[in-house]
Amino acid sequence: MQATAYTYDPGTRAGSVLLDDGTPLPFDAAAFDAGGLRLLRPGQRVRIRTEGDGDDRRVVFLTLQTFADPHAPKA
Numbered sequence: 369m370q371a372t373a374y375t376y377d378p379g380t381r382a383g384s385v386l387l388d389d390g391t392p393l394p395f396d397a398a399a400f401d402a403g404g405l406r407l408l409r410p411g412q413r414v415r416i417r418t419e420g421d422g423d424d425r426r427v428v429f430l431t432l433q434t435f436a437d438p439h440a441p442k443a
Contacts, residue, residue, distance in 0.1 A: 370433055371416050375406040385414060385427065393418070395427035404432030 374392060377384035381397035395416075400408070408414070408430075415437055417429035429437055 369416050369418065371406050371414055373410050373412045373414050375410060378407070383408065385416060385430070393425065393427055395430050399427045399430045402429045403435070405431060 369387075370384035371387050371393070374384045374386045381400045382395060383400075384394045385393055393416075397415045399416075403415075413433040415429075415431050415433050415435065415438070416427050417437055418425055419428050420426055429439070431437065
């Protein structure tokens with residue numbers, strides 16, 4: 369799934385993304401670290417993986433759109 373980086377705090381390595389429908393979705397340091405990134409700027413397109421539904425939906429993986437998700441289901 370793709371999204372756009374919305375906020376990012378380098379001190380906590382947490383922030384939020386905007387889904388393509390405009391819905392904000394937060395991510396924590398674990399999701400940021402899973403993608404191997406060192407920095408994230410608002411406006412960057414990112415590849416994310418989520419778990420859960422509704423209010424329990426959360427980002428568990430975040431990386432740049434051009435980077436692969438090594439744990440993504442094979443097509």
